[in-house]
Amino acid sequence: MFHTSPIKIESINNNGVAGSCLFFSDDVYVMTASGSYYVYEAYFDCVRASQLYDEVIISEIAEHFDCDLKLAESLLDASENEWCQDFDCDAEKSWWLQEKRGQCAVKMGFDGCEDEDENGTVYIIPMLGREDELKLIEVVNG
Template identity: 40%
Template sequence: MQLFHTSPSEIKEINELGRFGDFLFFSNDEYVMTAGEHVVYSIEIDEEQIIEASQLFYHEDAEKLEALVSELAEELEIDEDDAEALIEESKSIYDIESNVEAEDMAEASWNIQLYTARAAKALGFRGVEVEDEQGSAFMIAMQGNENELVKQ
């Protein structure tokens, strides 16, 4: 499948230092979320390398996600059922009681998306399909795979 990523600048190297670690967001179609100049990249990726967020805890190795669930539950001061629901996107941070202040909800929801991507990676997938304000999006681990990015 072909996916697209839009960047405000040319990508030379991917590391784990940004908000989403080594994951980049992709979509089925080109989209622009930045003002001014931008660069569009595409990749070809096998659909078998991507899992839907809603399927994470149905995977045969779902027990590998217990540490991530516990980590998120502790971070947000919530129970593990809610942490699991956040990771699989059956609930959002706006749906539960947590230690997140109202003005920090958007940032917390982005942090949760990273947990979702980390869960996919823990299960051996390269990426995860998530839902965001644009609809379906794909978080794909790209560190060491920069050569797969094709500038459009």
């Protein structure tokens, strides 16, 4: 799987746009101006977003989006889209929700979660303390 980043990843913390989660795809794609990408080759046990469930995380989502628990559960399992609701949503809230999907997958015993975004299938993997599992590939132009 592949991850693109506009900067070299020296360390991963919980302060990224989606906490410690990185987003991977099956193909190299350019989402940022970058001369490099990362390869993640470790075995990856993922769960589909549609299978996610955790009452604590659902409560956090309900509070964050100011919605009821039923909608929060649907936001977690991606059966409802956060952009199509009556509440305000921006990129930060959407990334926060994707972070919660990654966290929920780990709580359920998986490495991460398979989800969909504007680029197609994406794998959300919490990577805190796992920098050594990433292999940097420098792209030479010209």
